[in-house]
Amino acid sequence: MLDSNIQQQLKQTFGNLKTDVVLRVFANDTDKSKELVTLANDMAELSSLISVEEGSNGERAPSLQVQGKGSDSSIFFAGVPMGHEFTSLILAVLHSGGHTMKVEPELIEQIRNLEGEFKFETFISLTCQNCPDVVQALNMMAVINPNISHVMIDGGVFPEEADSRKVMAVPTVFLNGEQFTQGRTSLAKIVNKIDTGAAKRQAAALNEKEPYDVLVVGGGPAGASSAIYAARKGIRTGIVTSRFGGQVLDTVGIENFISVKKTEGPKLVAHLEEHVRDYDVDIMNDQTASKLVAAEQVGGLVSVELENGAVLKSRSVILSTGARWREINVPGEKEYTGKGVAYCPHCDGPLFKGKRVAVIGGGNSGIEAAIDLAGIVGHVTVLEFADKLLADAVLVRKAESMSNITIIKEAATTEITGDGEKVSGLTYTDRVTGESHDIELEGVFVQIGLVPNTEFLEGSVELSQRGEIVINDRGATNVPGVFAAGDATTVPFKQIIIAMGAGSTAALGAFDYMMRTPVAEEEAVTKAA
Structure with a gap:
């Protein structure tokens, strides 16, 4: 075997x-x-x-x-x-x-x-x-x-x-x-x-940590790159993250990471973490940031408050909180998440063997999901809101050639229905005729893109209309000492390799900022003299 x-x-x-x-x-x-x-x-x-x-x-x-x-x-x-x-x-x-x-x-x-x-x-x-x-x-x-x-x-x-x-x-x-x-x-x-009692003990331990020179919030590709570039400068560096690797952990096939012909998300994350641990970086895993307070408000150091009540302080902060799957926000979605509503076709697809499912979204991720699922489930219905599919032509041709895939365009999903325990159907509106249609099925896979993890930053840093952190060419935000990188920012293309480059840019920007900005205590002594 x-x-x-x-x-x-x-x-x-x-x-x-x-x-x-x-x-x-x-x-x-x-x-x-x-x-x-x-x-x-x-x-x-x-x-x-x-x-x-x-x-x-x-x-x-x-x-x-x-x-x-x-x-x-x-x-x-x-x-x-x-x-x-x-x-x-x-x-x-x-x-x-x-x-x-x-x-x-x-x-x-x-x-x-x-x-x-x-x-x-x-x-x-x-x-x-x-x-x-x-x-x-x-x-x-x-x-x-x-x-x-x-x-x-x-x-x-x-x-x-x-x-x-x-x-x-x-x-x-x-x-x-x-x-x-x-x-x-x-x-x-x-x-x-x-x-x-673990959360209270951890919060107490985190509160005892000395201030950092660079504190990275988020452990995806951008965060890992930021931490490595900062640590290589010999400055005190920390990463606080809810899970190291971020959304890359949920990525199956990666074929556009230059110099690596093909890999998988978990494998890449393992290498990222191993690389970060080669340096003197304080990794604080399984922690979620809840608030950012500018340095001018707290005595010259930026503060990051965590959900468990702990507060970490740093001369500079790099926000690399990434993004998550976007939800369709219709009745039934939250109620049936994990009960027929899913976001990972590779993970949950085998549970729907021989059954009828829908894929919401006609971009690359949606059509790829439909193609993968078609080899497992009985039938796949793809619902696309626009009047055309946005996926690459080669993927569209493949999907259209498969007998158990039906593609419906200009379809606005309005509700996911069920019996209280699992999904039993879906309702959509034809955007051309205005007519409502019901589809009987057992699973719904949502594949409509990403939303940035930036809700906790509202009122702290400038965000775009889409909730992305606004940055300049050095990764700096509108708040002194606060930088950002990766999918949570206004960078136009969301790719792993771009996030890594942005992370290094933000770290170098933060280092340059610290070289030009005296430490609060030093500044006070200078003024007194």
Whole structure:
């Protein structure tokens, strides 16, 4: 099942194992079970520390338990963990076998001290690039604390269970039988959600931090580039971000990043973070900014207030908060998000196998989504507000050639309907005739562009009519000491490589600003003399 190249790589990787690991297989007579048995045996042949056992009845089949020698940890993979989840399996083996986790010691201690019993279940699809982060986080928690268990469940292998538990988006996490969270999240956020005193402790620790020379708000490509360029100047640099990587984490294929012919969003983000950590940058992950206060209002330093109540101060600030998927803002959208309304066709598409879905938007992202979905679902209806599709001609021709794609132009979506638990249809108005039409379907994928994450900046810096941060050619805003870069700004083209260039520009602009602007304390001494 594993080709020779992968086997060679894994043999070297498994050299990091320190203790025995058991792969316990729960199988039946299905083809998927045979695949799982083959996978477990192939892995066991690569290390004398890995063994395979046959599991007894009582567990989902096919499923695989990964357990370290003498450990009470409980990690299960229900399904065959290939695709994006293959890395999750390998890390589960390594961590169960004593290999060091790349987790801050403070967070490990926080997990170890959690009291109570926590039974996590995560529904995933193997094409979901967001799911592995959640699966890997929960697996690590299960290794650290024996009172925590985790089961990854492939919704494509166990569709009846996914349907019965009303799973219509991945990843969906259940805790002790109740829905806990949905969508991509981090280890720290999961822990903080069940550790009720964590936010207050973190706020207190953040408040103790010394002022920065450059504080970057946002950890996407622009933020990473800003931090690297600032740190290379030898100045005190920090990044505060809700999730490192930003929207790039949700990007599947990247083929226009110069010098890299093809990569995926999560892989690029991993390289970005690794590069940033090569420098002396204080990364404050899982934190969201809520307010910006200009230096002139707070004694010469710019203040950034966080949602948890902490306040960070800096001589200069670079805003790189990025953008998020734009919503259509019609009745039913919010009510059925995660219940049929989705924004990531790669993640959630497999959950709609054989069903009828709609894609809202006829740009590149919308038509690409329709083409991808057409290979999975029963039928795709594309609704475009304008009188023509805005996608590239090659994509339009491909979509028009597919028999299970219907394209409707000049269609204004007015409502998403459902039965209270899941989507059942959609209503749109023909903008030419004014007539209203209903479509019966099970899923709606919204693909109508982006909106900048700048709401917290209203009244603090100048924003355009579209909510974008207004900047000059040095990345400076209208507020002294405050710079900005990336998709949250007025830069006309929203591309990863452009955001990186803008981040470096903003960092150099901030450095130049500091060289020409004395520190508040120094200025006061000069005036007194």
